[in-house]
Amino acid sequence: MTSVSMQDKIRQDLDVAAIRKQFPILSQKVHDRPLVFLDSAASAQKPDAVIDAMAETMRTQYANIHRGLYWMSERTTEAYEAVRDQVAQFLNAPSRDEIIFTRNSTEAINLVAHSFGSLLKPGQAVVISELEHHANLIPWQMLRDRVGIELRVAPITDAGDIDLEALQGLLADGKVALVAVTHMSNVLGAITPARTIADMAHAAGAQVLFDGSQSVVHRKTDVQALGADFYTFTGHKLYGPTGIGVLWARKDLLEAMPPFLGGGDMISTVSFEKSTWANVPHKFEAGTPAIIETIGLGAAISWIETIGFDAITAHEAALTTYGLKRLADVPGLKIVGQPKERGGVISFTMDDVHPHDIATLLDRNGIAVRAGHHCAEPLMRRLGLSATARASFGVYTLPEEIDTLADTLVRIRNFFV
Template identity: 50%
Template sequence: MKPMERMQGVDEETVAQWRRDFPILEERVYDAPLVYLDNGATTQKPRAVIEAERAYYEHDNANVHRGVHLLSQRATDAYEAARARIACFLNAARQEEIVYVRGTTEAINLVAQSFVRPLAKPGDEILVTAMEHHSNIVPWQMVCEQTGAVLKVVPIDESGALDVEAFERMLGERTRMAAITHVSNALGTINPIRRLVAAAHARGVPVVVDGAQAIAHVPVDVQALDCDFYAFSGHKIYGPTGIGVLYAKAERLEAMPPWQGGGDMIRTVTFEKTQYNAIPWKFEAGTPNIAGAVGLAAALDYVSGIGIEAIGAHEADLLAYATQAIQHIPQVRLIGTAPDKAGILSFVFGDVHAHDVGTIVDRCGVAVRAGHHCAMPVMQRYGVPATVRASFALYNTRGDVDALVQALTRVREVFGA
């Protein structure tokens, strides 16, 4: 393999310093050093996040809102400060535009059921792309079943790039929502969100963006994107599981009814009538994931301290290096070769099933994802049952890529490929 020049801005010592922030990278797997390349599924957590959650439970643990005792006040302050931190990270106009959810899936379901379902009528259309995760397909299929609306799918080309002109043509008078991934979890394709939003808005169509795979890799400025909704999960950006965010323009939230009923999303309740809380709290029924919000704020502080641009440059270098290395392995076919990609490398290995590849690679200490990646229509588009996916994060190195390549050599030995 011909050596590649390292991209400017991130040196090996800096990456080594980042790696020291993640305790789990000291683990060994089958007596080999852990090489973690499954970041598209979930990222590992830095000490700053782990310590923030522990400090909350050790010093501030109490239920939020309406409590008059000191711990409740401290917990509430931390919880709402985290909301303000998230708003700043996304450049939202107001912190009230940030709704806490469990993750991207719940956020999209909230938009589907609270915003689109009340508006949709038989024959109306919901526009998605052919590269969507199931979480941005199934909720819209459910709305279609409930209302008689029709799901329309924008095609992708052989490289995995979206047919933007087809998207623009398919926007119509009956389109009630365009639901678009920012970065494909199965292909790594980065979609031109600003152009897509502008085209949709020119036709009066609102847009929800699935940002799960983008949030840790590319800068996200919701005001610049001008999207109506943006969803992401905390665990994709070095934060805890079970916490996520729905950003929505304030006027959209004001017009939407609550999705769930219960405590904390109300002002007053009688048996005759309930008055709902103001935004965003009318969408946050029940005791929330307070520690998760605190941990997510710590994760955003950590990422901001490094800089999304620096992380993106480092991951781009890894992707280029890995792409060149993988292409030199006989019988490997890359799935997803769009010119604008984030740090995701999907491939198939001859006739060897992805699960078998993933299992053998795991025995070499390398963690990758093998399967359909909750994107079965993508697999059908390329005529494969599954792919192997290596996905990169700030703490990965070229040495990790080399370990993957070496593990794939073992696959060739086992299967005679």
């Protein structure tokens, strides 16, 4: 298939031009060039539907929730709690009570490490993988240092997939209490075989947590079909606002776990001698929450569902295939990782050009990519790299933008050599 016909096919799969009109930020210029935004894996842009829902709430009905006995408080409480129902349906969770609102995936994982982790004993183990973002590494190091559990690391293959045989070996002694791995790597785009990993963990008597920060954006997520016990994601990568994330966990686990934070709204009774806790999910939601941001997350989910994950997944798979092909033709460019299944993330290096220089020069041409270690320093060391440049795609990405990236990289390469 020629590049032109592939572009046409990608456009036919989804009306990207119409979608882009709903993102006001994409119409601007940067350094007098049309903005080419290829950093959605870090944080996606926001459609009018999200912006308007948040602004309308602040304009017309804002009030604190769960407390007020007046119209605005009751209305905003209803809107906030309706998002809990939305998220439960979005993840196919068995119960709305299993949805905990957090600030982001990082806080959600810290909650599990603190609360579920407090139930673990010295000698038990947590398994992570070499693919992990720091958010799914550092909380477990802190738990190790606090409680005395063992932290085990499942290696990856040279292609960038979790080595399942090695993972099986780490589970063999029956001491593992939790396997906590990414559902999709933010560096390599590698999509992990979640159901297989869950089955392996459960057979060894362990629970499993998936960090869905990247994967939940690109494909339909069903926590029951995955066999997950914990699942986390963050709103700002899902075309929603910052400051709002989600922890889903099985209700029996949540009920057994102690609170993460103490304060208002997470209590049943309080005295100077003793306090008792509210039922889940409120036991884990202390203080005034991110009300506006939660409503924004609900708007983002509604917006995504109008497009449909079948169309989103097909569009981004076609973009990724096209991006891999176009970038492979750039002289001196090396694509990092060849996982069996890859989402819309491509990390790369280029001979004689540092990734930071690549990102800076691309920016001068209106192109936004990420460069650095991507909050995954151990993975970088495993790959023998200090940094990569990374292009990542969203529902609004056009194949022509990938062409602009590739053509500009050729000019950058020619400038350095």
